[in-house]
Structure formats: structure tokens, C-alpha cells
Amino acid sequence: MIHRRLFFAFWPDEALRHGLSAARRSLFPMSGRPVELAGVHVTAAFLGAVSESRLDVLTALCGPVQPLTITFDRLEHWPKPRVLVAATTHVPDDLRGLVDGLWQQLDRLGFSREARSFRPHVTLARDVRSVRPGLKWEPFRWPANRLELIEAVSTPDGVVYRPVPKTLPR
Template structure:
């Protein structure tokens, strides 16, 4: 979708986008843990959201991209080793036992910079996770899984488009994390 008028918007977010092999490993874990319960996220849609921006105009998107251009961050390793469940949103997720400091710093820099674009940061503490499934009823105690090691060296601006067949994500731009 191209933005031809100032009133058209795109639904955008910044994210870490894993390689296909990691997406497939996460999808396999979701199948093992959930069986037929809930609505699993399609493997090609698995990602870790940094900042959800929502509906943005072309001007707001340009501002967000300018902020991303200023980010200084280091590559880091993210070790995904926990599967958990949040009963209220009915989400099953995968996360690291400990969030790496460079990831926390990346989110902090984005949030601070995006305030100049009119973005209001989340008031809840940031919880780095990858949603594996939605609409999951019942209880799932947090469990450890064999660690999936992810070498993170970039972040992305992603567009979310809803189709009758489901949500499709499109990576619009990437920025490297360099020392």
C-alpha cells in the first residue's frame, strides 16, 4: 500500500524479525505445546515487537524512520528458552529468561525518539516476547524449552495489513545494529 494522500494511513510497528529457520523452530514448539488449542501465529509472522506505532500517516512514518536512522545499538544474542501464557489476553508466548541490556536500550531509544513524532510510549513495562498463539484458554504454566539462540543484528519497520485470510506483515525497512 502506498500512501498517496495525507489522510491515508499504514498500521506500523518496529520489530526484530527472525530468520525463517528460527520462525520454523518456534512454530514447531507452538505445535508441540498447544496441540489444537488456540490460534497459532503463522510461522512467517513470528516476530518480536519493539514498539507498536499503530495507524500512521506518511508524514508520521517519515518521522519514525528518521528516528530509527539515529539509533545507535549493538548486536546481541537473544536466547529464547521460556514458554508462558498470559490468561487475560489469552496469549501463549516465547521469551528469554533475561532480557539482554542492548534490547532494553534499543526499545528505550526508540520510545524516547518517537515522542518527537507525537508517539506516546506504553506506560506498562516492556516485556520482550514472541506471541506464538492467541485465543488460548486454560492454564499453561511457564516452562523451559531447549534454548533457541538468535543473533540479533538489525531491527525493522513493519506494516500490518489485515486480509480476509488473516494478517500479513511486510518488512518495509531495516536498520543495522553495529558497534
Template sequence: MCSTPTNRTKRLFFALWPEPKLRALLFKQGRRWLHEHGKQVRSENLHITLSFLGNVPLDDIDCLCTAADGVKTPPFELELDRVGQFQRARVAWIGCTVTPEPLTLLVQTLNRALAACGNKIDPRPYHPHMTLARKIRDPIEPIQFHPFRWSVDRFVLIESVTHSEGVEYRVMRWWGL
């Protein structure tokens, strides 16, 4: 009988995961805005990262889930109202001009809970954004559009899996707000 090695890992992060209708709208709009600029992120991978964990030993996943079980914050409205670019990373994104206070509370509460599992807290200020395209070749001109409104009532734990077709994000578990 073979046993699973205890040093195996999964690449994980906590995120906000859009409903299929919003995901389809964002993907369609991203293709319209950025089709000539770079490689569009697949629709099924669109998300907003709350806390990136990296390669996590399988033995630590229960601790992370238990930590997330204790996170209680109110649901909130997210307004995706601006498109931007990270020049060095060559990434185009959609994000918020104003971060809702409940989202800031969610990130802070989640990170404090995850610290009990040995996760390091990112000291940088949190700026929610959803990557729409990678490998951006040229600067993106300002884009005028009607904001996308998202009623956020849950967060998820995602596993990032790399295979021959690229990266696939798989929801491992979700938590209601």
C-alpha cells in the first residue's frame, strides 16, 4: 500500500469569485477593451484575490479552512469602475476607485486568522483588482464605461493547477459572509 507523501503541496489563494453572469460580462468587455494589447485571462479564471498563500503543504489546509470558518463580515457591494495596468508585471486589470469598508475588514480579518496557521501577512495596502489580460505590450488608454456592480456574499479557497492548456483555478470550498 502506498501512502501520500506529507511534503506534497497545493498552490492556494483566497478570493472573491464572480457569479457566471458577471464573469461573462467582464470577459466580453475585457476582450473588447484589450484584444489588441495582450493575452486575455480565461473567463473561468476571473477573480479578485483576497490573500495569496502560495504552495501550501497538504497537512496545513485544514488549519486554513478552520481559520476561514471564523471569518465573519457583512456582505457588500463592489463597484468595478476603473481599468488600470501594472506596467512592470504587464497586466491589465479592472478594479475599484473606492474599496468598500467591509472588503477591507474581510481581508484584514482573514489575514489575521490565517496568521495562526503560519501564513505571512502582506504588509502592503490592499487594492482589489481583477486581472483581465497579461503580457500587455503597450500602455492602455483611459477607458470610459458604466461600472460593474457586484453583490459580494461569499469568498472562496482556490487551488491553482498548471497543465498543458495553461492555468486552471478550482474552487475547493466557499464561505458565506
């Protein structure tokens, strides 16, 4: 049985990815390495290892959602996973409601929600041991209007994230 490491996420369009690239440049040089912007995302629900046989039912949950905006207005250094993230001071109620609704559907499919609370963030850099004082961050808005199923694939160069197509080749 083949398993894939999956999660639901908001996936940016190219304009947002480009804007994030420009904002991130101001953070370096610093310890750590920047993440590949091709895989940047905002996780809505982490599933873990999932049997390939369940992909159809999961991709059916993907698609447009009621448009909402997430404002990433602060930087946070998370020492334990050694990452620098763009975070939000306030989680919009409509975002929290969307994620809760997704988990209700996933619960009916037999998936268990993580114990930790939902903290929307965008990982900007990995292997960050420290952050220089006074690091400036210009807030950016992420228009979240579509939910995607994302696969995390381990490679010799690190993890690569890619959307799972709705119609899978057989």
C-alpha cells in the first residue's frame, strides 16, 4: 500500500509569490537558509501519511472557498524547529471557521485533528539559530480563496511541496 504525506493548504498565485520574494529579501543575510518560494503555503490541516486509495475523497474537498484575507504582520523565530515565519497577530474568525469546517469533514472521514491549536504562518527560512534584533517586516496580505491538497515529498535536497491534482492518473 502506497502512502503520501498530505495536508490541506492555501497555495499562492504567482503575484503573491513574487511579492513575498521581494519582502523576504530584506531579511537576509541571516543565519539559516531561505525556503524555496515554489512551495510556500499556509497549512490549514495536516493529515500526515495517507493511503493513496483515499486521494479521491480528499481532493473532492479542494476548490474555491469563501474569499478571505490573512494579514501576516509579524515575524516569529521558532527555536525548536529553527524556523523563521511570517505570522499573524489575529486569526480572522472566517479563517478559523473555514478550518474548523474542514476538520469536521475530515473527522467524518476518520482523520484526527492535531492537538496543537491552529496558527497560520508562512515559513520563510529554515535552520535559523538566531534572529538579529530589530529585524523589520512589512506586513503582507494573503488572499485565501482556494483550498488545495498538498503532498510533501522528501528529496535529497529537502522537502518539496506540490498540489495533488484532482484527477489522478491511474
